């Protein structure tokens with residue numbers, strides 16, 4: 001553990017956080033979801049796109065929305081359709097990322113809404129060994145009740161559709177916190193979604209918005225890419241590292257970074273509406 005670091009654990013999102021948001025994976029994902037909705041519900045392309053946006057807004061994801069509305073969709077069926085056909089070759093190997101993750105002295109938890117198969121393929125493309133993480137929180141670990149005997153029994157029993165647990169819900173953030181195993185205020189949460197960052201902040205996490213030049217209201221830090229982590233949050237590596245960084249750039253303290261209200265116009269809209 002780094003001496004005098006304010007953090008005991010780092011929670012890291014995967015998609016558009018550990019790799020850039022401009023790979024084309026996001027738009028391909030939307031396309032696949034639209035095709036899934038068309039095939040499953042027999043709706044037009046236009047209607048499918050509108051439904052995807054609405055389900056994301058109201059339920060956090062299209063899958064969660066479909067299940068909440070009572071459609072019989074197994075998560076594996078959905079994920080193999082919308083994630084299984086993604087252009088993974090657009091995720092480039094990132095040896096610097098692998099080294100950066102290895103250098104983080106704290107407990108590291110990968111915290112993603114994506115399914116395990118997608119997580120493994122994305123990490124493989126990046127050249128990051130899953131074992132660098134002390135724990136993984138993903139769709140399957142947040143939603144054990146949708147799988148196996150529990151899932152079968154739930155479907156057979158009828159009644160209310162099961163809840164799907166995904167960031168930014170409180171239950172999902174709590175799952176991340178459990179995996180972190182420490183005080184939220186000593187846990188650093190990195191994510192590219194402002195909604196997720198806001199949910200983490202509400203439960204006491206220290207937050208870093210990735211892929212943006214300026215902080216959102218609920219972000220303690222903003223970094224344009226994960227590659228800037230050591231420069232923007234040197235205190236991960238301890239007080240000595242932070243002091244060294246600080247002396248080189250005395251006018252670039254975190255609190256002097258521009259807030260969203262000042263620079264709203266240069267924030268790009270959130271890219272993924274899965």
Ligand SMILES: [Mg+2]
Nearest residue numbers: 013015016192
């Ligand atoms: Mg993400």
